[in-house]
Amino acid sequence: MDINQLTLLVVDDMHFSRESLRISLGKCGITDIHTAENALQALKAVDKFSPDVILVDKMMPKVDGPKLISKIRAKDEEKDSHTYIILLTADESENALRDAMLSGADHYLYKDAGGEKIINCIEYIDTQFRAQQILKELEQQEKNQREASEQPVPPTSTATEAAAPEPMPQGETNHDGPSPQDLSCILVDDEDFSAEHLQRLMNKLKVSDVRVAKNALEALKQHKKEPADFMLVDYMMPKVDGIKLTEMIREFDRERGRFTPIVMITAAASLKKIEEAIKAGVDEYLYKPPSAHDLVQRIEAAFKKHNPESPLAQANWASFF
Incomplete structure (x- = not known):
């Protein structure tokens, strides 16, 4: 620009x-x-x-x-x-x-x-807008690849029954969704200043259960002990970076049939790094230092990406301020 x-x-x-x-x-x-x-x-x-x-x-x-x-x-x-x-x-x-x-x-x-x-x-x-455009393009490419690789299902009664969507559980119809106070977050950053800044933003959002990890292995250990509802992950960390941590979290979640929204926060404004993050399983991407406005938008988007019909995705986060 x-x-x-x-x-x-x-x-x-x-x-x-x-x-x-x-x-x-x-x-x-x-x-x-x-x-x-x-x-x-x-x-x-x-x-x-x-x-x-x-x-x-x-x-x-x-x-x-x-x-x-x-x-x-x-x-x-x-x-x-x-x-x-x-x-x-x-x-x-x-x-x-x-x-x-x-x-x-x-x-x-x-x-x-x-x-x-x-x-x-x-x-x-x-910078944020261009990053989001790249995310959308990568997601569209992945969607096109998935659709191209899928085989058509024969129109038999059995296939039709199997493809029929299951009724939504009663809890999923709550369009208000839970408030941020009901959620848990694992915040991963090896820099004290950055971690404190993110903690202040989470306090502003009124997320009460915020667990801070100074490195990737500590974050993984915390998540395995008590899985978080969402995670804020720094990109640059010693030994194990945010990309590798995301891959480990995704592997852990897959084995348990769950999906944790992950927002990566970084000082590295590189489009190549954004692509690496998306391929590893990162949902949303923010540059340091994020504002409360942008952080809330990305958290909302991360929840909506996994299950748009869930109460978490339908919650209007701004209304909780």
Whole structure:
């Protein structure tokens, strides 16, 4: 991504805020900046300029930021595109994270953020988005390979009966799903600072049972003793890395007919490493240091990947903040 070539739209009802952002971003090399003071002007600017990035103030009269974002996402869906959207808020409570997630924003920043911080956020969003596109492509390739290798089943009554889906257990019909407080997580990271950061995010999510392991073998031992509902795994660890740990977890789970959602967290921004992680069985991928917003999105996606109909997958995680 070439920051200098971006087209950016700033949406804020306060003239001072719009101009401050325009000047701050201009000093960082972004020159193609448009502004709008309300949702109507913003939607017209989206149609006219097709901005790559939109900064949206949360609190605006008549149509607020989250409602505007939902309208922009509808336009994205029509064009099969994805505009990077950052929700700007003065709210420093946990509600800011929840509002950003529920609105469809890619990320959120406090309103006092300067140009450099905004650019760092844009680059982070872009890296995450490209990583997710690669994941989708790899999953589609695997799906196509599986479909190509499957043999058609003869249309006999026995085959039809065998292919009929079993009725969903009563517990699986609960669309609310369990809350994060009911779940257990094994967090694997050999760096104390990173582990503490992830622990704080898990506390924010209100996951009460968080077990920390400093290396892969310790994590595997904990999982074998008491399997976790999901795992956060660092990529780079001494002796046994996150890829090998994932393979060992998958082997252990297969023998017991279970599947543990795994989110890999790494400082290595390499597309090759993403491919290695997916092939090993990693469900989702995040770069260090992850925000609570991105971590929750990836945890949600990991649960949905295994069993979309389960209560765990159907739980709206943002609502628990």
